[in-house]
Amino acid sequence: CCTRLTTKKMYTSVLLTSHDSNLPMSLPIENNRKMHQINKEIESILRGIIGKRMQAMKEGESTKDDLLGILLESNTKHMEEDGQSSQGLTIKDIVEECKLFYFAGAETTSVLLTWTMLLLSMHPEWQDHAREEILGLFRKNKPDYEGLSRLKIVTMILYEVLRLYPPFIEIGRKTYKEMEIGGVTYPAGVSIKIPVLFIHHDPDTWGSDVHEFKPERFSEGISKASKDPGAFLPFGWGPRICIGQNFALLEAKMALCLILQRLEFELAPSYTHAPHTIVTLHPMHGAQIKVRAI
Helix, strand or coil: CHHHHHHHHHHHHHHHHHHCCCCCCCCCCHHHHHHHHHHHHHHHHHHHHHHHHHHHHHCCCCCCCCHHHHHHHHHHHHHHHHCCCCCCCCHHHHHHHHHHHHHHHHHHHHHHHHHHHHHHHHCHHHHHHHHHHHHHHHCCCCCCHHHHCCCHHHHHHHHHHHHHCCCCCCEEEECCCCEEECCEEECCCCEEEECHHHHHCCHHHHCCCCCCCCHHHHCCCCCCCCCCCCCCCECECHHHCCCCHHHHHHHHHHHHHHHHHHEEEEECCCCCCCEEEECEEEECCCCCEEEEEC
16 A cells, blocks of 8 residues: 555656656746655655665565665665765665666556557557467466567567657756767767657658558667667667666566467557657557457
8 A cells, every 4th residue: 555655646746747847846836846745755655665674674574685675785784884874875865766766667667568558459460470479489378588588579569669659758868078979069067868759750760661560670680670770769878778678678578478368459449549748658548458358
């Protein structure tokens, strides 16, 4: 119950922040007041969860092999060695990491699976291809890591979904020194936005069928899917590429396998296609899908 409440409040906070994203957070407007209040409640709940886990770890009643345990172990070690946590993670740092990993992990994968089910409903032939591959590898058994890594058609489908509907439509970067990019010199401290959605829908890069759902464009991998190997950016690029990309794809493959082993689905007549961005790119009016057990 506590986790569901925290999730709801965290999402509400982000929605409020995004609604007036161009306005300073210090302005005394209603959305800002609500956002600050919800943020206080979220931090209070998370600190309570962290406090209980720390106590359980001290008493040997909790393992340290999950993300929260690892973060807390870092904090505890530095407290024991230095009498402070200035060299490690503070409790406030851990609270912020908990917020980050929720939105970077759970929300993005959820949106990816939503768009995948919608597109497979629109293109039943690809739904059939994916199910055939999954049943051929696993039948009705639980998927394993080795098998998931051999799913070529499912991987192609997920890549194409990420190309058409990336969870984040732009990537933000900041210059840390003067540098030249594309013939333009930027001083240090300049914020740069990389328009991922625009790049993913550029016909000069992806071809005249850029707006069509064609997973086969990834049949030879990402590097040969477009004219520019660096044009596929759902997880960013370079040394700061998303550290969770492999886990996110593995998680999405596992979920899709479990769904397609048991269910078939099609679009409901009430579905209206209207991609909309509030933090992540999602269907504005929801994803109305008719599901049948198989």
